[in-house]
Each structure stands twice: as C-alpha cells, then as structure tokens.
Amino acid sequence: MQVCKQFFGSAVAIGVLSLVALPAFAQLSDTQVDRIVEALRQASKPENSNTGLYSDWQVRASNIPRWSKQCGGREITPAEFQANPGTARSIVTCVVRDVLKRDARAIGNNETIAVQRVAAWWMTGDSNRFGSREIAPYVQRALSAYQTASAAKPARQDSLYGRYMNAGYDAVQRKDQKTARLYFQRALDERPQDQFALQALRNLGTAQGNPNRTPITEKPNR
Numbered sequence: 001m002q003v004c005k006q007f008f009g010s011a012v013a014i015g016v017l018s019l020v021a022l023p024a025f026a027q028l029s030d031t032q033v034d035r036i037v038e039a040l041r042q043a044s045k046p047e048n049s050n051t052g053l054y055s056d057w058q059v060r061a062s063n064i065p066r067w068s069k070q071c072g073g074r075e076i077t078p079a080e081f082q083a084n085p086g087t088a089r090s091i092v093t094c095v096v097r098d099v100l101k102r103d104a105r106a107i108g109n110n111e112t113i114a115v116q117r118v119a120a121w122w123m124t125g126d127s128n129r130f131g132s133r134e135i136a137p138y139v140q141r142a143l144s145a146y147q148t149a150s151a152a153k154p155a156r157q158d159s160l161y162g163r164y165m166n167a168g169y170d171a172v173q174r175k176d177q178k179t180a181r182l183y184f185q186r187a188l189d190e191r192p193q194d195q196f197a198l199q200a201l202r203n204l205g206t207a208q209g210n211p212n213r214t215p216i217t218e219k220p221n222r
Contacts, residue, residue: 028100028107028114030166036100036118037093039146043119043138054078055088067091073199090162090196103127115146161190161197168200177204 045056053059059067065075068087071094081088099118100107106127107114113130119142120130130139168183181204188197 028109028111030163032111032114033093033097033100034162035146035149036115036142037089037096038149039115039142040092040096040119040122041089042145043142044122054082055085055092057088057092059088059092064091067095071095072196073203074195076195086161086191087196090165093162093166099127111146111150112143115143119143161187161194164190165196165200172200172204180204 041056044058046053046058051058052061054061054064059078059081061078064078064081068074068076068081068091071091072087076087081091096118099121100114103114103117107117116130116139117127119139120132120135121127122142123135123138124132129135164183164187168180168187171177171180171183181201184197184200184204188194188201191197
C-alpha cells in the first residue's frame with residue numbers, strides 16, 4: 001500500500017498494513033495499533049488540501065486500488081477512498097499491521113520504536129531510517145501524537161466497524177470460519193451494504209475461508 005507524499009520541506013511520506021495477528025514476540029495491542037494509525041493521520045494531515053494526495057493520511061492515488069484489493073478484496077477508486085474516512089482508516093490500519101508484522105523482531109515490545117519505524121516507512125519506504133535527520137520532524141510529530149493519545153483517557157470508538165473487521169480477519173488467519181463470519185456480519189450490521197464486509201463474507205465460502213491475501217510488506221515507492 002502506498003501512501004503519503006507529504007513535504008515538510010520536501011520529504012515524501014509513504015505508507016503500508018495487514019489484518020493479521022502480530023507474532024507473539026510483538027505484544028502490541030489493537031489499541032496501540034489504532035493509536036499508531038491515528039498518529040500517522042495527525043502527522044500527515046496537510047494544511048493545504050491541494051496536495052494531489054488522498055485522505056488525511058495523504059495516500060498516493062496509485063496505491064489505493066492495490067491496497068484496497070489486498071486488504072478488502074475489492075478495488076476502490078481514490079475518490080471513494082477520499083469520501084469514506086472509515087474505509088480509509090481500515091485500509092491504512094491493514095497496511096500498518098503489515099509493517100509491524102514484518103518488523104516485529106526489531107520492535108519487540110517497544111512502543112516508541114514501533115511508532116518511529118512505522119513513521120519512517122510511511123515517509124521514506126524504509127523503516128530502518130527512523131533515526132534519519134531528514135525525516136526527524138515527521139517522525140517526532142507522529143511520536144508526539146502517539147504519546148499524547150496514550151496519556152489521555154481512552155475515548156469511545158466512533159465506530160465498531162473497524163474492530164469487527166480486524167477481528168474477523170484475525171479469525172480467518174486462525175482458520176476459524178465460524179468466528180470470522182460472526183465478526184464480519186457484525187461489521188455489516190454497523191455498515192449495511194459495506195463492500196469490504198460483504199466481500200469478506202463471500203471469501204469465507206471459498207478456499208476454506210482463506211482469502212489468500214498477500215501481506216503488504218513491499219516498499220511503497222515501487
């Protein structure tokens with residue numbers, strides 16, 4: 001999934017995620033992942049709306065069809081991505097999870113390193129550049145936003161849709177079709193006629209419930 005191209009001078013922001021369970025040695029909770037996604041949004045959100053990029057996460061148009069296909073089973077257009085913040089967040093979360101999964105061994109249980117590596121990937125396509133001087137302002141903005149959210153009292157989720165979809169995909173990975181179907185149906189109850197939830201339910205009827213989604217771990221600039 002390709003994401004951002006945000007310049008705070010002339011630095012390019014780019015991004016990634018998969019709705020699969022993190023390895024056991026990377027004990028980041030769903031809440032922590034949600035906070036990383038929100039931190040990227042706050043750090044990437046442009047002051048000028050005429051950037052040629054999409055959503056508060058500033059995603060490149062070329063990434064949107066591919067990411068939406070791999071995360072939800074259906075390609076959507078940049079216009080659809082822009083018009084539906086909930087769908088945008090779900091896709092970005094999928095991308096971030098892939099980055100965290102790929103970098104799990106380097107991250108361990110360190111929240112600060114997790115945020116910094118994801119922010120560096122989002123900005124440059126290389127999570128190992130989290131200490132680079134050129135992207136330091138962006139990485140620091142993301143880290144500050146994450147730390148502020150972590151220190152605040154938990155806020156009520158504005159929608160259960162994303163959590164139900166995430167839980168459903170996790171159940172698919174465990175080959176627990178019954179649980180996956182339950183969560184995808186709950187997501188559909190939250191958003192009737194939602195194409196991602198409908199596609200996920202359709203996927204359960206084929207290939208033993210495994211949608212065979214390829215994790216999005218490639219560099220976004222390709």
